[in-house]
Amino acid sequence: MIHAYILVIMQPGFSNKAVDEITKQEKVVKTSVIAGEYDIIIRVNVKTLHELHELTMIFHKIKGVKKTITSLIEKELSI
């Protein structure tokens, strides 16, 4: 299983609808609207890099999405 964070920069005024679209995706486990340089951070769990690519393509098609940055998780400590 591959875990990754996808950071999203949005055009103003589109965040709400974009979140609705993002949370519909089955591979998305967590979506947070954040304040700062980025607007949305998405946590995804996928089986292959191909699946991750397809998911990123879906996010790119969402209206208002300006830029995405994908960070694969190599190692993690969590409670």
Added chain:
Amino acid sequence: MNYPRKYFFYILVLTSSILYAIISGIDATVNTLFITNPFILGFSIFFVGIFISLLFAGILSIPINGKSIGHRYFDPSFKRLRWIQKKEIKYHVLAGIGNATYTIGYFTLFTILDDPSVVLPFTQIVILYLIIIESFNEKNAPTLIEIQAGIMVTIGALIGSLNLTGSINVMSLLIVFAILIPAWALLTIYQQKLKHLQILDNQNDAVNIRFWNVIISFALLTFIMFFYDIITANTFLIDGIIQSFTYLGWISLIAGGMFFVYILYIRALGIGKASVTQAIRSTIIIFTIPVSLVLSNFSIIPLFSTDPISLMIKISGIILIVIGIISYALTQVKAYIFVTIEPKVDIKKIMCDFWKIRGITHVSATTGTYDMIIKIQTRTLLKGYERIIKKVENIKGVQTYRWESVLKEWERI
């Protein structure tokens, strides 16, 4: 579907509270009409509880389309009933001591007070103990809002537990503060530690925790009662077994209900802080009132007073609890920190340095623009600065960091 995590958390705790309130009504009925001795009743519930828990855990382990029923409907971490793991044993023993002690104390309180709407609110004072323990664990003073909410819920529980028949019992207060609350705090804290353990590369699950907790609590209680019977020349142990068969239907109802009360509660403990879970669970004070009215109607407990002053005081207690819970639950700050690390620095060491900071819930080493993405959960922004940022700045090898506060969050649970 994705849900805001907190809604799911509230649903879990509130369902557990409503179910517990109903079970408390059955407890009061059995304790008043059939088995009046708290030791015998407590033992019977654990004795029958083993078979009931085994039955339910077995049913929840049945796979449907590759995933067990328990995994689908109760806890995604649950796969099937499994053997206890070595690293769980010490936590299970401590939680078992808490559970066995709490059960005996709880039924002793029922023997004295009868009315569930009086007994259960008392037990909610445990939130104060949990706030103190959590503050101690976090090596940090509790925030003003934590103190205010804790005091509000405690005073509310004390006022709300006023017996509507008008009597106050000093012995019951002693049992609550010296036995019941410390035992419940012990049970809650070690159940939460168990839920956060990684078992076979997965987070521990609520169903196995509850099942093994019943087994160990039963073993501990049997051990204590065996020696108690020898010393005091009683036959509680044998009586417990006999009464279990005599009132099998009633005891099974209690044990079965408690199985689900606990798996919902443990599942919630895996999501929220113990004190917040307990604060929301204090709503049980509201749910026990209709239960007590029904019992009073059937003359199982003394009739309710219709004195408007008593009723007003009780309602004031409930309002205080609800306000305390709301102010407690609504104040939580989450954030991400995006970190870049200097070249040639040991990432593993830096991850461990971050992990030592209280309030950090995830440390992820990542590829891409940032070397690490860190998730934070704290009570206030001030606490986030005092407790986290100051320490992040002191970690050697951190080149830059960027704090981004979470405004709203959805999670697939």
